[in-house]
Amino acid sequence: MPVRLARVGALVCGAALCAIPVTAQTPPAAASDAPVITRDPQVTQALDTVSPARLRADDERLVGFGTRNALSERSPSRTRGIIAARDWIAARFREIAQASGGRMTVAFDAYVQPATPRTGRPVAVSSVVATLRGDDPQRGLWVMSSHFDDCNGDCKDPVGDAPGADDNGSAVSGVLEAARALAPLHLRGTLAFVCFDGEDQGLWGSQHYAKTLRAAGVRVEGNLNNDIIGASVAHDGRSVNDVARVFSEALPLGAVPRTVNLIGTENDSPSRELARAVREIDAAYVPAVQDQLIYRADRFLRGGDQESFTAVGYPAVRFVEGAENFDHQHQNVRVENGVQYGDLPRFLDFEYLAHVTQLNVAALATLALAPAAPVATLAAKKLGYDTTLAWNVVPAAASYEVLWRRTDEPTWTHAKNMGNVTTATLPLSKDDWIFGVRSLDAAGHASVATYPTPLLR
Numbered sequence: 001m002p003v004r005l006a007r008v009g010a011l012v013c014g015a016a017l018c019a020i021p022v023t024a025q026t027p028p029a030a031a032s033d034a035p036v037i038t039r040d041p042q043v044t045q046a047l048d049t050v051s052p053a054r055l056r057a058d059d060e061r062l063v064g065f066g067t068r069n070a071l072s073e074r075s076p077s078r079t080r081g082i083i084a085a086r087d088w089i090a091a092r093f094r095e096i097a098q099a100s101g102g103r104m105t106v107a108f109d110a111y112v113q114p115a116t117p118r119t120g121r122p123v124a125v126s127s128v129v130a131t132l133r134g135d136d137p138q139r140g141l142w143v144m145s146s147h148f149d150d151c152n153g154d155c156k157d158p159v160g161d162a163p164g165a166d167d168n169g170s171a172v173s174g175v176l177e178a179a180r181a182l183a184p185l186h187l188r189g190t191l192a193f194v195c196f197d198g199e200d201q202g203l204w205g206s207q208h209y210a211k212t213l214r215a216a217g218v219r220v221e222g223n224l225n226n227d228i229i230g231a232s233v234a235h236d237g238r239s240v241n242d243v244a245r246v247f248s249e250a251l252p253l254g255a256v257p258r259t260v261n262l263i264g265t266e267n268d269s270p271s272r273e274l275a276r277a278v279r280e281i282d283a284a285y286v287p288a289v290q291d292q293l294i295y296r297a298d299r300f301l302r303g304g305d306q307e308s309f310t311a312v313g314y315p316a317v318r319f320v321e322g323a324e325n326f327d328h329q330h331q332n333v334r335v336e337n338g339v340q341y342g343d344l345p346r347f348l349d350f351e352y353l354a355h356v357t358q359l360n361v362a363a364l365a366t367l368a369l370a371p372a373a374p375v376a377t378l379a380a381k382k383l384g385y386d387t388t389l390a391w392n393v394v395p396a397a398a399s400y401e402v403l404w405r406r407t408d409e410p411t412w413t414h415a416k417n418m419g420n421v422t423t424a425t426l427p428l429s430k431d432d433w434i435f436g437v438r439s440l441d442a443a444g445h446a447s448v449a450t451y452p453t454p455l456l457r
């Protein structure tokens with residue numbers, strides 16, 4: 001991947017100035033043996049730095065570029081169009097990188113998208129990537145993403161106003177804020193904060209990035225994609241400021257043998273386990289927003305950059321606000337019959353956006369602090385009343401937890417820490433329950449759960 005850029009600048013907003021309280025909130029009490037995420041003071045401290053005021057300022061700055069249509073890339077303007085916006089995002093990341101002690105680097109992932117019948121010409125595409133190097137080179141990469149391109153009512157219009165405050169200035173602001181919150185932290189895993197180009201034109205930037213990582217053999221442990229996360233009022237005026245939708249695909253077509261599919265993995269793809277992990281982390285850290293887990297890759301007629309990751313076999317989820325208003329997406333800015341159309345900052349709720357950003361920060365920090373997920377198997381060569389699981393030794397893991405739930409339950413309902421062992425037999429029928437295994441370090445940071453592959457022969 002083309003990599004160039006360096007770091008300069010300084011943080012612009014202290015935690016005390018912009019803090020919103022989360023540490024004062026108490027997560028709901030859990031049932032007796034329900035899985036629980038241990039709260040880490042350094043994570044709650046990072047969450048407390050997330051600032052609605054800064055999210056608003058960054059979002060309004062992005063809107064100020066007039067249009068961020070990907071086809072505006074030939075504009076020579078330094079104040080209007082996607083290149084001006086791209087350079088501003090890169091400069092923001094370079095400021096943020098100052099707090100990382102040299103561990104965060106900023107780069108463009110640039111290439112030329114060949115002409116299509118729709119575009120009629122090649123398009124220079126450049127996504128912005130800030131990478132925060134983890135302390136453990138054995139651990140993989142976690143990607144928090146957004147897209148910074150946008151559209152008005154005509155995605156081929158490179159000159160007309162396209163404010164894109166919610167789609168997707170909201171998530172670009174969120175990615176910048178998450179990078180700012182996490183830059184000082186030392187995590188095991190490496191984090192990438194990405195603002196993709198060309199999403200509205202066909203997931204261009206994310207496809208290039210995910211394929212490049214795959215070709216380079218990079219182990220992406222998960223992608224948290226954020227697209228339209230800043231508004232909290234539904235089309236009918238309802239306030240939905242306490243829900244974030246988290247979409248996760250089922251098993252990718254052809255990803256597992258049909259024999260395995262038949263015995264219950266269809267609801268336990270790596271993306272879905274990631275979604276369940278996000279919900280547990282949410283319950284521990286950001287009770288102001290509930291995850292609504294949606295067991296679909298995305299909404300009808302819509303898509304997102306997370307699909308570029310799942311297409312090459314990486315786990316990915318998408319965050320979307322609880323209720324969208326389509327009058328405020330991909331619309332020319334206008335008033336029609338007294339109705340204001342257009343994707344304008346006035347329709348955003350920056351407190352809500354701060355909570356969704358905190359949810360991303362908590363998930364990234366927890367999962368990148370945790371040991372890697374184990375590789376697990378389930379003994380299924382003969383009939384039996386118990387269930388025996390086995391897994392590998394994971395570096396930095398101090399113990400392993402077995403999770404289970406009824407086959408018709410959407411999320412894990414039971415957990416048991418088995419200690420520092422690599423096999424466990426539970427007095428539960430493998431026919432009646434779904435199992436998972438996850439690894440924990442000494443401080444209790446838990447990996448995403450692994451669905452154990454049944455050993456049938």
Ligand SMILES: [Zn+2]
Pocket residue numbers: 147167168199227228
């Ligand atoms: Zn979008």
